[in-house]
Amino acid sequence: MQQKHFTDEFMQEINTDNTFSESEKITVLRHLARLIDHKVNILITGESGCGKSSTINALFNAGKVKVEHGATPETMEISKFELDNIVIYQCPGLGDGKEADERHSKNIIDKLYEKDKNGDLLIDLVLVILDGSTRASFTSFEFINNVIVPNLGQNKKRLLVAINKADMAMYGRVWNHSENKPTHELEKFLEEKVSLTRNRIKEATGVDIEPIYYAAGYKDGNKPQNPYNLSKLLLCILKSTKTAFYKN
Ligand SMILES: Nc1nc2c(ncn2[C@@H]2O[C@H](COP(=O)(O)OP(=O)(O)OP(=O)(O)O)[C@@H](O)[C@H]2O)c(=O)[nH]1
Numbered sequence: 001m002q003q004k005h006f007t008d009e010f011m012q013e014i015n016t017d018n019t020f021s022e023s024e025k026i027t028v029l030r031h032l033a034r035l036i037d038h039k040v041n042i043l044i045t046g047e048s049g050c051g052k053s054s055t056i057n058a059l060f061n062a063g064k065v066k067v068e069h070g071a072t073p074e075t076m077e078i079s080k081f082e083l084d085n086i087v088i089y090q091c092p093g094l095g096d097g098k099e100a101d102e103r104h105s106k107n108i109i110d111k112l113y114e115k116d117k118n119g120d121l122l123i124d125l126v127l128v129i130l131d132g133s134t135r136a137s138f139t140s141f142e143f144i145n146n147v148i149v150p151n152l153g154q155n156k157k158r159l160l161v162a163i164n165k166a167d168m169a170m171y172g173r174v175w176n177h178s179e180n181k182p183t184h185e186l187e188k189f190l191e192e193k194v195s196l197t198r199n200r201i202k203e204a205t206g207v208d209i210e211p212i213y214y215a216a217g218y219k220d221g222n223k224p225q226n227p228y229n230l231s232k233l234l235l236c237i238l239k240s241t242k243t244a245f246y247k248n
């Protein structure tokens with residue numbers, strides 16, 4: 001227990017240390033991920049275009065990752081990525097029409113109840129990504145409140161809602177490009193988005209969650225956008241592991 005406590009504090013310290021750049025933090029956290037004594041299983045979902053693929057690429061340096069698809073036509077849409085001890089299942093969210101929505105809901109619910117070989121729930125964390133460049137849609141809340149939350153089981157901490165594309169909020173006009181972070185004005189706007197998201201979930205389900213915001217960024221084009229707060233997301237992922245760090 002002592003050991004885990006130490007590691008938690010260490011990770012937190014890295015995350016809040018401003019002398020580390022974002023990419024240095026991510027590197028440290030990635031190395032830490034190798035030291036976990038069990039795999040961390042994450043389910044990533046969200047509406048088309050919210051940035052699921054970009055987030056996975058940014059977290060994992062795409063290319064190094066082993067990708068598998070489900071075996072049946074129904075589960076084909078769930079892809080599995082593995083890097084070191086982090087296993088990610090990616091599944092589309094709602095908003096693709098009634099038939100697809102029903103299929104995706106069922107796939108996600110099945111995954112939420114899946115057990116590992118010890119009989120524990122397989123998925124340690126469900127990451128729902130929202131597109132921060134637009135107003136959160138009715139569908140995305142319906143998805144969180146009616147599909148995800150009721151099927152989390154006892155541990156509501158299994159849900160993380162993360163608002164992506166922080167750089168594009170407020171039409172991308174007030175991002176501080178030179179320091180790659182939100183201006184004070186944008187920070188206030190993003191905090192409001194966080195609190196609105198928290199309230200809509202609390203009102204509908206009674207569950208308290210603490211959403212975060214970040215930018216997965218992108219590499220293509222002549223003006224790449226570097227990730228922002230991605231290390232915070234990675235930290236939340238690592239913290240969701242049910243087992244202690246460092247086997248001893
Ligand atoms: N500005 C900005 N653009 C982003 C960010 N993350 C993703 N994007 C862009 O948003 C678009 C959609 O991103 P994807 O990663 O393909 O989204 P997805 O959720 O995988 O979409 P589907 O596979 O269609 O469900 C792409 O053009 C990305 O480059 C970000 O943090 N900032």
Ligand SMILES: [Mg+2]
Pocket residue numbers: 052053054
């Ligand atoms: Mg994608």
